[in-house]
Amino acid sequence: MTSHLFAISFDASEPLRLAQFWSGLLGREMVDDPHDGVLLLPTKDAEFHIRFAPNQQPKVVQNRMHFDLTSSSLEDQRQTVARALELGARHTDIGQGPEIDHVVLADPEGNEFDVIAPGNNFLAGCGFIGALACDGSQQVGYFWSEALGWPLVWDQDEETAIQSPNGGTKITWGGPPYMSNGGRDRVRFDLAPDPDVDPQVEVDRLLSLGATRIDTDAAAGRLVLADPDGAEFGLLTSR
Secondary structure (H helix, E strand, C coil): CCEEEEEEEEEECCHHHHHHHHHHHHCCCEEECCCCCEEECCCCCCCCEEEEEECCCCCCCCCCEEEEECCCCHHHHHHHHHHHHHHCCEECCCCCCCCCCCEEEECCCCCEEEECCCCCHHHCCCCCEEEEEECCCHHHHHHHHHHHCCCEEEEECCEEEEECCCCCCEEEECCCCCCCCCCCCCEEEEEEECCCCCHHHHHHHHHHHCCEEEEEEHHHCEEEEECCCCCEEEEECCC
């Protein structure tokens, strides 16, 4: 492995306001992002940063990635929902039926997330952010398994999931049918090469696995790539 998942990055019209919401909900410390924006720090080694980057492009479609938050009991689920609503979340309808046992919410800028009911065996032991649930193909699950060096922990009926060897949040891809990204993914992966790896060597490796190069954001110290499904992600090229 020559890259690690540094952060899940959110576009935000008000990065500080959005960071304050997620900091309050997740109990994570906020710090300034040296490349502009706000970061939430991990609380455990297996966790990633969460980044809020300034971008004024409006949200027009449902995100292709969202967090699944876990619950230890029905009361714990209720308390998480209540805390989220108090911090500025709202209930949202993405077509879920009345039979579901999870609660679908949106943060203050409309980013969807789920509060999962207790007893979900697939997310047992994964932590509060049980999963980052993504729209995507089986092929892209294989790509990210190779790119991050995370083993597949689910591969069935075109659905895939990977997890760090150290445990923590699972990343899942739901298979067809696929969603539109509305022209830009507002939630993305930010990768960082290992310290002893030349960023260009890592770019070449990702391209050989099936990524495509989109752009270079020199001011932000990152290269913009896309995975085999066309979902953009960043590779940090400066510390």
